[in-house]
Amino acid sequence: MPHLTAARGLGADRDTLSLAPLVRATPTQLLGRALLLRCPHCGGRGLFASFFTLKQQCPTCGLRIERGESDYFVGAYLFNLIAVELILFFVVCGMVFVTWPDVPWDALTYIAGALMLAGCVLCYPFAKTTWLAVDLALRPLTPEELRWHHEGGDLGDRELPQL
Numbered sequence: 583m584p585h586l587t588a589a590r591g592l593g594a595d596r597d598t599l600s601l602a603p604l605v606r607a608t609p610t611q612l613l614g615r616a617l618l619l620r621c622p623h624c625g626g627r628g629l630f631a632s633f634f635t636l637k638q639q640c641p642t643c644g645l646r647i648e649r650g651e652s653d654y655f656v657g658a659y660l661f662n663l664i665a666v667e668l669i670l671f672f673v674v675c676g677m678v679f680v681t682w683p684d685v686p687w688d689a690l691t692y693i694a695g696a697l698m699l700a701g702c703v704l705c706y707p708f709a710k711t712t713w714l715a716v717d718l719a720l721r722p723l724t725p726e727e728l729r730w731h732h733e734g735g736d737l738g739d740r741e742l743p744q745l
């Protein structure tokens with residue numbers, strides 16, 4: 583397997599980044615990997631430096647997590663909001679359904695508030711990897727783009743058709 587040795591740019595170990603032929607994952611594989619907090623593209627581990635902080639590149643395949651775009655994770659914030667709202671919807675409706683007609687409205691109010699705050703925190707890393715998976719499903723990674731990620735190129739010097 584050939585390796586990239588003369589790359590410049592972001593923090594991954596350049597000597598270990600694989601330039602093996604690109605194998606396109608199915609949307610189900612992309613989402614499954616994302617929900618396991620793995621790289622949706624290659625399935626590699628170690629995308630997160632901490633619970634809230636993504637590394638700049640996948641340590642396995644070299645894909646830059648934000649695909650070189652500074653506002654990339656606005657979509658992840660949207661996914662996080664949607665996930666928390668869905669959790670709230672099902673919990674509140676479930677509690678109302680189970681306790682009807684004596685719904686504990688005060689308790690439900692506090693539970694919903696606590697759930698909303700906890701959900702935002704707990705769903706955050708999943709929202710980021712899921713957004714990357716959806717983006718890779720809609721704009722598949724090409725060998726040219728992956729090479730660009732390995733080289734740490736800027737958007738200005740890039741002539742890839744999908745961006």
Ligand SMILES: [Zn+2]
Pocket residue numbers: 621622623624625626640641642643644645
């Ligand atoms: Zn990867």
